[in-house]
Amino acid sequence: MTVTTLTSREFNQDTSRAKKAAQEGPVFITDRGKPAHVLLTIEEYRRLAGKKGDIIDILGMPPGVGDVEFDPPRIEIEIKPADFS
Known part of the structure; x- marks a missing residue:
């Protein structure tokens, strides 16, 4: 790809x-x-629009293009003490 x-x-x-x-x-x-x-091209646009982001495609982009925001959801983990009775 050029x-x-x-x-x-x-x-x-x-x-x-x-x-x-x-x-x-x-x-x-x-x-x-x-x-x-x-x-x-319309074919390339449809290919890209038809799927979620692919890490291989993102890593292959030139620097400064396609900056990706990454904001993972917070996970709440409830820790309970073990009951050994």
Whole structure:
């Protein structure tokens, strides 16, 4: 999979290039040097939207893209003393 990065200006000036690049992999579109948008083929979008996050896909993303928030639920564990009578 090839990852392509274009500035907003490059994307606006050559949309057909971005669409062709999306056939090979995601196209990241930056605003002021930071990733702002991603262009995917509809097939890739449907594949990603059809399932929950996959750790392999998340780890394969370029740095700064797809930051993942992780807030696991708190588990309340009640500890009772053992009754040895």
